[in-house]
Amino acid sequence: MDNILSISHLCKKYKDFTLDDISFQIPRGVICGLIGENGAGKTTTISALLNMVTPDSGNIQVLGMDHVESEREIKQKLGIVLDEVNQVPHLYCKDIDTIMKKIYQDWDSELFFQYLEKFQLPKEKKIKELSKGMNVKLNFAIALSHQAEFLILDEATSGLDPVMRDEILKLLQDFIMDEKHSVLLSTHITSDLDKVADYIVFMHEGKIQFMRSKEEIENHYGVLQCRKDFFEALSPDDYCAYIQEDFSIKVLVSHKQELLEHFQDLVIERASIEDIMLFYIKGVITCQD
Incomplete structure (x- = not known):
């Protein structure tokens, strides 16, 4: 190209x-x-x-x-x-x-x-x-x-x-x-x-x-809000960053379709560009691009 x-x-x-x-x-x-x-x-x-x-x-x-x-x-x-x-x-x-x-x-x-x-x-x-x-x-x-x-x-x-x-x-x-x-x-x-x-x-x-x-970004990334026990059950390969909140954990997932296949009732919201910025600035980054 x-x-x-x-x-x-x-x-x-x-x-x-x-x-x-x-x-x-x-x-x-x-x-x-x-x-x-x-x-x-x-x-x-x-x-x-x-x-x-x-x-x-x-x-x-x-x-x-x-x-x-x-x-x-x-x-x-x-x-x-x-x-x-x-x-x-x-x-x-x-x-x-x-x-x-x-x-x-x-x-x-x-x-x-x-x-x-x-x-x-x-x-x-x-x-x-x-x-x-x-x-x-x-x-x-x-x-x-x-x-x-x-x-x-x-x-x-x-x-x-x-x-x-x-x-x-x-x-x-x-x-x-x-x-x-x-x-x-x-x-x-x-x-x-x-x-x-x-x-x-x-x-x-x-x-x-x-x-x-x-x-x-649109096809693979999403934002998941979950409890600590569910977060700990996730594979590190499933997410790029997370933010610890008072009563839950907000997670930037990188393979949302695969997660939705395993957990059909899971709610994964669209990841906007602003979401990604906030995760990488304020969150804990678990992967490097």
Whole structure:
């Protein structure tokens, strides 16, 4: 399978944080969710692949090219929306077109103004007058108007209302429909990933704790609430993590269908992406992915 991004053994050490041997791949034609608590290493990973920070070791291939040697060529094909990145405040929205057509070889002015209209961004309005949500929409209009193959979004939807977020998620799904484009979506809003992600990469304290396809999560993982005696009767191979509560134990099971075949009256709830995060951060982990 053709990977649009390949990160191998990426390491970056700071005084109080270490990005520790990060490896994962993103195929073409998918939306990959990158999740983790604040300080987990998500933004450092994205900054490294954009060549904004220099790793201590490791290899990054974007669009099949080395992310440093071919940086200029790669960035022509990237659409990037980062949290808290605003355009020049004294410019008007329409001025962005003049600037970007000098930066991107495949800049599409007509498409850009279509997005301004779609996102209800007045082209005669100054950027300093835009709200945070409107700034985010402007950044999306830029990212989607130069024939990008790979969208990299770091907390990009956090400033949007639920209606606009749904609209953006639909755009992302349309973006990958031809199976040649992909999206890396780093977000705290895990419910968005429940709707659109094909793969989930979960980072915690600078390491990857969990990498799975959304299909695998839905088919194999679940949340079981049980008494201590039932939990002790389970095989360690049946679950990945557990959380001890006052009167019961909450368990993240990894083979829910097999358990349901053995215990027909068992109630195993769907495991959301947020559930998985909580188990791996607050629970006792019994397996490593």
